[in-house]
Structure formats: C-alpha cells, structure tokens
Amino acid sequence: xxxxxxxxxxxxxxxxxxxxxxxxxxxxxxxxxxxxxxxxxxxxxxxxxxxxxxxxxxxxxxxxxxxxxxxxxxxxxxxxxxxxxxxxxxxxxxxxxxxxxxxxxxxxxxxxxxxxxxxxxxxxxxxxxxxxxxxxxxxxxxxxxxxxxxxxx
Amino acid sequence: xxxxxxxxxxxxxxxxxxxxxxxxxxxxxxxxxxxxxxxxxxxxxxxxxxxxxxxxxxxxxxxxxxxxxxxxxxxxxxxxxxxxxxxxxxxxxxxxxxxxxxxxxxxxxxxxxxxxxxxxxxxxxxxxxxxxxxxxxxxxxxxxxxxxxxxxx
DNA sequence: ATGCTTGCAAACTCTTTGCACACCA
DNA sequence: TGGTGTGCAAAGAGTTTGCAAGCAT
Numbered sequence: 001x002x003x004x005x006x007x008x009x010x011x012x013x014x015x016x017x018x019x020x021x022x023x024x025x026x027x028x029x030x031x032x033x034x035x036x037x038x039x040x041x042x043x044x045x046x047x048x049x050x051x052x053x054x055x056x057x058x059x060x061x062x063x064x065x066x067x068x069x070x071x072x073x074x075x076x077x078x079x080x081x082x083x084x085x086x087x088x089x090x091x092x093x094x095x096x097x098x099x100x101x102x103x104x105x106x107x108x109x110x111x112x113x114x115x116x117x118x119x120x121x122x123x124x125x126x127x128x129x130x131x132x133x134x135x136x137x138x139x140x141x142x143x144x145x146x147x148x149x150x151x152x153x
Numbered sequence: 154x155x156x157x158x159x160x161x162x163x164x165x166x167x168x169x170x171x172x173x174x175x176x177x178x179x180x181x182x183x184x185x186x187x188x189x190x191x192x193x194x195x196x197x198x199x200x201x202x203x204x205x206x207x208x209x210x211x212x213x214x215x216x217x218x219x220x221x222x223x224x225x226x227x228x229x230x231x232x233x234x235x236x237x238x239x240x241x242x243x244x245x246x247x248x249x250x251x252x253x254x255x256x257x258x259x260x261x262x263x264x265x266x267x268x269x270x271x272x273x274x275x276x277x278x279x280x281x282x283x284x285x286x287x288x289x290x291x292x293x294x295x296x297x298x299x300x301x302x303x304x305x306x
Numbered sequence: 307a308t309g310c311t312t313g314c315a316a317a318c319t320c321t322t323t324g325c326a327c328a329c330c331a
Numbered sequence: 332t333g334g335t336g337t338g339c340a341a342a343g344a345g346t347t348t349g350c351a352a353g354c355a356t
Contacts, residue, residue, distance in 0.1 A: 126298070
C-alpha cells in the first residue's frame, strides 16, 4: 500500500499530510493511510457527505479502501470529536460534517439541501437566554438551530 | 422581553373515533380502520415513536395490520401534515412526532433520549432575531432548536 | 512485539416495492 | 363500482460485525 501520493489534482487550500497526521494524533487516533485519506476527503467534500460519498472520494486515491472501513473510521472520528453527524429528517442515510465549530443549518424544503449558517450574535442570544432561563434537570452544552424554509432566487 | 405568542395548551386527551375520522378527512385521507388506529397510537405513544413501536401498539387492537402499512401510512401522514418526522443524529431509524406545533428538542447525550421542550419566550426571541436580521436568499418558515446536553439528577 | 486497524463478506436492520385482494366513498 | 388502501413477502438500501492478516507505535 502506497503512502499518500502527491496530489497534483488537489485543491489549493488543503491541509498537507503532516497537518492531517497532527490532527489525528491530537484526537488520539493512529495515523493510518486510510484515516488520513478519509479525513482529507471529508474536508475536501462540500456540504454534508454520506459515508458512500466519502468512500467514492477516497477510492480515487486508494482503490482498496473498503466501505466498511469508512464507516468505522467516520464513527471513530465522531467519537473523537473530529467530525459531527448532521441531524436530518430527510433521507435514510447518515451525513457527516467536518465543521466541528458550532453552527446552524438551513433546511431547504424545496431542494432538501442542508446549508450551513453561522451567526455569532444569534449564538450569544441563545446562550444568554439559557444562562438566565436555565432548564430544569438538564445541562445544555451545545445548541443548533434548524431553520426550515425555502430559497429565494 | 417581547410578548409571548398565545399558547393554548391542550392536554393529550384521547380523541374518540369520530374526532380521528374528522382529522383524517380534513387532511384529505380516507378513514380506514388502519389509519384511525395508527393515528390513535401515534397520539397515545409518549415521546417520538418509531414505525416499529407504532406497529406494536396497533397490533394490540388489530393483529393483522402489517408493518408495511404502518410505514406507508406514516409517510402519508407526514405528507398530509398530520405528523412530523423528528431529526436525529442518533440511531438508524426514523422517529415520528404527533405534535405538529412548533417546539424544540433536548437531546440527552447520555441516554440518547429526545425530550420535547417548548418555550414561547425563546420562540419570540428567535423570531424577532430573524425579523431584524433577515437571511439572504432564504425565507425561513419554521425553527427548531436542538439542545444537546445531559440530564442532571 | 503488541495491539489497534483493515479488508472482506456475510449478516442485520430498517424501509420500500409489486401485486392480488379488500375496502371506503 | 372505481379507485385507493392493505397484507404479504421479497427485494433494496444502509450499516454493522467477526475474523484473519496488516500496520503503527
């Protein structure tokens, strides 16, 4: 099995292999070829890819990586906090989000798209609300607002 | 603090069969025995039942109802707006929510429970926020805040 | 060297589908 | 009666698992 080859086709602002290894190490995960590739693919793919989509991307570079490994790896990424799973009412399959910073989602009811949305003012508003109106018997640690609606063109 | 929207809260009283027929008719659905039972079970079951759980409940009264019918029926309920599907990052299976009024969800990271949460003040806060800070290219029509955290005993 | 990871394929779970029969409007 | 809805069983999609062999540390 070859190590990560140089990617003449890869996008400009992609983290290099050393940075990916570092991220894995920080998360307490061994830096295997597969994990590096899967992490790279997650960061590369737009939107909220499924395990299947990540696999398709990974296989371009390393055709022997199995879908099962992608599932196991994505699970370990989620467990390690490298990745999140996106909540969705639509579709049967899981979607992953490489953006682990707090953010919200716009759900387009027409196109079924899930669009990332960040707004620090909104975050502050919500945090302040729960700081003053504490929930009973529940300690919140993160919030995500799901905004359903439709795109205006 | 902004005024609360008026919040007429009806307890989950058991609608009789005539009321259920009426709800189905209003939604444009034929009132079959199965649909009446499934709707009744949805309203009866606490939390956010899966198709499987609804089926188990329905079969107590009418043992011949098939799981396939429960799936088809729940889909038609969602399409008709009688029921919602709950978004979840956890678990593989779909959950349904008979409460079609706007509300939020607490996701307990320990027990994986999904707990309903309503707070008109919070709703007003969010609505006000988006009324003043409109989204670009997006017309929101509903909001649901997902609050992850853990129960305190 | 040790123990975590991987690939493979089979098993599993959840959901959908096709079709003949049954039923509501 | 006509057109929908239902039951059944098989198929399909997505995900998990067990184990032998392969790597990272």
